[in-house]
Amino acid sequence: MFEDFMFQTIPIIVGIIFIIVIGGILFTAIRGISRWSKNNNSPELTVRAKVVAKRAAVRGGGETRAYNDYFVTFEVDSGDRIELEVKDIDYGMLVEGDVGELSFQGSRYLAFSRTGKKNWNEIV
DSSP states (O other): OHHHHHHHHHHHHHHHHHHHHHHHHHHHHHHHHHHHHHHHHSOEEEEEEEEEEEEEEEEEOTTSOEEEEEEEEEEETTSOEEEEEEOHHHHHHOOTTOEEEEEEETTEEEEEEEOSOOOGGGOO
8 A cells, every 4th residue: 555655656756856847947048048138139338337346156165166256336427336247357357446438238247448537527
């Protein structure tokens, strides 16, 4: 009797776990493709901006490899703030307080070039 229960239940449990795993993979893939498509359909913008904050987020670690994600918050002329993920080399080159031209497309960071001025009033 117990063996019959196990032979009937285990395939159902394995099937449910399989569906959950495949669902998670599909959800992640669709979300990534959607973000990529939205960024590609957005115009490339270049605006005056100031670096106001930087942060790094660590994923993984422990018994697996650790991954770092780098983010920089820019403040544009209108006072709005935009946080963009940047590559490690760009993260290292940017300093809080830098003022310059920010180029981005949707939520994709493209470039930042300093103007050499540290003050909003000097940029005109």
